[in-house]
Amino acid sequence: MSTNANKKHIISALVENKPGVLNRLVSLFRRRNFNIDSLTVGRTHKPHVSRMTIVIDGQRLNPRQMVANLYKLVNVIDARMISEDLHVERDMALVKVRTDDTESFNAVTELCERFPARIIDMGMQVAIVEITARTELVEEFINQLKPIGIVELVRTGVVAMGRGVRTQDTEYEPASISMNGGELERYSV
Amino acid sequence: MLLTGAEILLECLIKEGVEVVFGYPGGAILPTYDSMTKYPQIRHVLVRHEQGASHMADGYARASGKVGVCIATSGPGATNLVTGLATALMDSVGIVAITGQVARGSIGTDAFQETDVTGVTLPVTKHNYLVMSAAEIPLVVEEAFHIARSGRPGPVLIDIPKDVQTEKAEFGSYPTGKLRLPGYKVASSADENDLAEAIRLIQEAERPLILAGHGLIMGNATQQLQELAEIAGIPVTLTLLGKGALPEQHPLCIGMMGMHGHAASNHAIQEADLLIALGMRFDDRVTGNLKTYSPLSRKIHVDIDPSEINKNVKVDVGIVGDLRTVLTQMLPHVPRKQHPEWVRRIRDWQEDGSERDIVTHYTGSTLLGAQVINDLWKFTDGNAVTVTDVGQHQMLEAQYYPHQRPSTLLTSGGLGTMGFGFPAAIGAKFAKPDEEVWAIVGDGGFQMTLAELATARQENVDVNIAILNNGFLGMVRQWQEIFYEQRYHATPMVNPDFCKLAEAYGIPSMRVTSRDQIKESVDFARSIKGPVLIEYVILKEEMVYPMVPSGADLDKMIRRPKWGETQP
Numbered sequence: 094m095s096t097n098a099n100k101k102h103i104i105s106a107l108v109e110n111k112p113g114v115l116n117r118l119v120s121l122f123r124r125r126n127f128n129i130d131s132l133t134v135g136r137t138h139k140p141h142v143s144r145m146t147i148v149i150d151g152q153r154l155n156p157r158q159m160v161a162n163l164y165k166l167v168n169v170i171d172a173r174m175i176s177e178d179l180h181v182e183r184d185m186a187l188v189k190v191r192t193d194d195t196e197s198f199n200a201v202t203e204l205c206e207r208f209p210a211r212i213i214d215m216g217m218q219v220a221i222v223e224i225t226a227r228t229e230l231v232e233e234f235i236n237q238l239k240p241i242g243i244v245e246l247v248r249t250g251v252v253a254m255g256r257g258v259r260t261q262d263t264e265y266e267p268a269s270i271s272m273n274g275g276e277l278e279r280y281s282v
Numbered sequence: 283m284l285l286t287g288a289e290i291l292l293e294c295l296i297k298e299g300v301e302v303v304f305g306y307p308g309g310a311i312l313p314t315y316d317s318m319t320k321y322p323q324i325r326h327v328l329v330r331h332e333q334g335a336s337h338m339a340d341g342y343a344r345a346s347g348k349v350g351v352c353i354a355t356s357g358p359g360a361t362n363l364v365t366g367l368a369t370a371l372m373d374s375v376g377i378v379a380i381t382g383q384v385a386r387g388s389i390g391t392d393a394f395q396e397t398d399v400t401g402v403t404l405p406v407t408k409h410n411y412l413v414m415s416a417a418e419i420p421l422v423v424e425e426a427f428h429i430a431r432s433g434r435p436g437p438v439l440i441d442i443p444k445d446v447q448t449e450k451a452e453f454g455s456y457p458t459g460k461l462r463l464p465g466y467k468v469a470s471s472a473d474e475n476d477l478a479e480a481i482r483l484i485q486e487a488e489r490p491l492i493l494a495g496h497g498l499i500m501g502n503a504t505q506q507l508q509e510l511a512e513i514a515g516i517p518v519t520l521t522l523l524g525k526g527a528l529p530e531q532h533p534l535c536i537g538m539m540g541m542h543g544h545a546a547s548n549h550a551i552q553e554a555d556l557l558i559a560l561g562m563r564f565d566d567r568v569t570g571n572l573k574t575y576s577p578l579s580r581k582i583h584v585d586i587d588p589s590e591i592n593k594n595v596k597v598d599v600g601i602v603g604d605l606r607t608v609l610t611q612m613l614p615h616v617p618r619k620q621h622p623e624w625v626r627r628i629r630d631w632q633e634d635g636s637e638r639d640i641v642t643h644y645t646g647s648t649l650l651g652a653q654v655i656n657d658l659w660k661f662t663d664g665n666a667v668t669v670t671d672v673g674q675h676q677m678l679e680a681q682y683y684p685h686q687r688p689s690t691l692l693t694s695g696g697l698g699t700m701g702f703g704f705p706a707a708i709g710a711k712f713a714k715p716d717e718e719v720w721a722i723v724g725d726g727g728f729q730m731t732l733a734e735l736a737t738a739r740q741e742n743v744d745v746n747i748a749i750l751n752n753g754f755l756g757m758v759r760q761w762q763e764i765f766y767e768q769r770y771h772a773t774p775m776v777n778p779d780f781c782k783l784a785e786a787y788g789i790p791s792m793r794v795t796s797r798d799q800i801k802e803s804v805d806f807a808r809s810i811k812g813p814v815l816i817e818y819v820i821l822k823e824e825m826v827y828p829m830v831p832s833g834a835d836l837d838k839m840i841r842r843p844k845w846g847e848t849q850p
């Protein structure tokens with residue numbers, strides 16, 4: 094990976110899966126005037142831990158400041174700049190594209206062969222194609238679909254993970270609080 | 283033991299060592315107020331506005347080093363706390379605010395007096411909680427106090443729905459033994475390499491300067507600061523909140539820096555070849571123009587908050603850690619040095635400053651704010667706990683009341699909250715009942731929270747109120763004089779008769795109009811065991827000098843003319 098200054102930086106954060114945590118992060122970004130390119134959140138294999146991937150523009154914002162500020166949030170278990178080391182990253186897009194004549198249909202199927210993309214829904218007028226790849230490739234794919242006729246588009250934003258045996262994980266187990274005999278479900282998205 | 287949520291809360295507060303809470307009741311917090319009757323160990327101080335409660339908790343915390351506690355009801359009660367929370371966050375003061383919330387089933391329905399309090403207070407607290415069951419209360423309270431007081435302290439809010447306060451749950455031991463905050467890391471000691479690099483910079487420096495901030499006081503590291511300064515012969519300049527970190531009459535202490543700091547301090551910062559910033563955060567009020575800030579120096583920055591390093595000023599060595607621990611690690615390696623040449627240059631700047639000193643040279647008959655502060659200092663033996671409001675009087679206190687001990691000047695630095703001084707002084711008196719506490723306030727700011735006169739009377743709080751009455755929003759008038767061609771718009775005030783006002787509250791008072799009455803006024807205040815109000819009628823258009831216009835280079839100060847040259 095290049096270490097060029099105007100490169101995008103990818104920060105990955107493990108957070109406690111509690112109500113309002115996403116709000117805390119977004120509120121931090123807003124009040125510190127941190128512009129973010131993309132943000133994804135999802136559960137992990139541990140029900141009480143969620144993982145976020147945040148992409149920022151290194152020219153507008155010092156990524157170390159961002160990480161230091163994330164650390165100040167009580168619910169952020171771990172935050173790292175994973176774009177500094179070897180990592181893999183994927184972005185996904187669903188694109189609804191015009192396929193109402195043979196020409197456009199053939200163009201779409203041909204593109205799907207050249208890119209890591211596939212048609213996942215086929216209708217009379219339009220098809221939905223899915224691509225999962227590095228951001229640049231997703232963008233290139235979208236550019237090539239444009240002349241055919243994009244009708245609708247949605248992207249997930251980047252998810253990323255460090256390569257090899259380095260892991261970003263936590264031993265943390267939450268305290269259980271018994272409530273009226275039962276276990277309290279404190280964890281919800 | 284099966285207890286209600288309210289009872290559990292109060293049990294936990296008692297176990298936390300809480301002796302006094304400042305609050306105001308209302309529907310959503312009433313179950314907790316009712317349960318207070320069973321826990322007389324906790325003294326409840328009824329304020330007259332929830333903002334007052336938040337500042338009292340803040341003043342209590344600043345004066346004692348313990349966590350201050352305030353309580354309010356849902357909706358308007360909770361929103362009235364916001365200014366106090368923001369004030370405490372900016373100055374890193376550990377307080378816990380407890381608010382009632384509408385019952386769980388009503389949350390989100392725009393119920394009567396419902397406000398999304400955890401939402402509203404998110405940006406002005408270090409952390410906050412909405413407690414959804416009585417069983418959770420002990421762990422939440424334990425976490426809240428831990429977060430409020432540890433690391434870089436700050437305000438924590440706990441929002442408790444009314445039906446959670448009445449719900450019964452088993453109350454076991456406190457502390458719960460379950461405290462687990464995986465994402466809450468508090469820095470402690472310094473990395474050895476960073477430390478070695480810092481020592482090397484100190485070794486090489488010819489014109490070193492220590493910038494001492496609030497962190498030294500909160501981190502109990504003032505002794506270590508003094509040793510560092512004395513061993514390596516390094517002069518020390520203070521931030522506003524750092525006042526008291528080193529006795530101001532110490533030969534190495536050159537007083538406050540920044541917008542209204544001593545000129546010598548600002549010149550020293552610009553000329554230094556090494557800055558050692560300890561527990562301060564390079565606020566714009568102390569740096570002036572960042573582009574030209576201390577251009578000749580290398581910089582060491584020690585702070586407990588990693589996000590402060592390289593935030594405003596890029597440093598050569600950034601050390602994240604607890605100041606007491608880091609300085610203790612550092613001290614055995616600090617080279618024994620002196621910098622006579624450097625200290626002499628600073629003396630020359632100081633000499634120039636004293637030639638412009640208003641207190642020693644002014645002979646006019648109208649009282650000056652500076653004289654009042656200077657004489658309060660003299661007649662209280664420089665030993666009072668002073669709590670200021672915000673404005674000219676605050677800057678004059680910083681210039682003319684040298685402090686000898688940490689935590690004896692309490693003031694809203696970061697947020698600059700008018701209305702802070704008087705309630706915070708009440709809180710401070712609860713924390714330090716044996717000390718002489720003075721609220722030093724302007725006529726403007728005092729009127730923002732003067733309703734607490736009733737609180738001071740009801741609780742018979744022995745606090746002395748000094749109002750510096752210039753009939754203006756003085757500091758704003760000063761800006762209008764300098765930057766807006768003396769267009770005094772919305773700054774002159776028609777004030778109440780403050781002495782009659784005091785009388786209405788049953789509070790003794792005195793009006794002072796000349797300098798020779800100041801000693802008498804201090805004696806009078808000291809003779810009264812309870813609140814007392816002294817109104818000092820001062821020059822309407824006094825100026826606070828030096829002044830660095832905001833955004834200007836730190837050494838481009840507007841100075842008072844030398845005495846005898848040209849005079850107002």
Ligand SMILES: Cc1ncc(C[n+]2csc(CCOP(=O)(O)OP(=O)(O)O)c2C)c(N)n1
Pocket residue numbers: 671672673674675676698699700701723724725726727728750752754755756757758
């Ligand atoms: C709550 C709040 N509102 C407005 C200001 C802006 N402000 C800063 S100083 C000042 C004037 C203070 O006047 P006064 O209390 O009379 O004190 P003086 O400057 O005359 O000593 C004002 C309005 C503030 N700091 N806080």
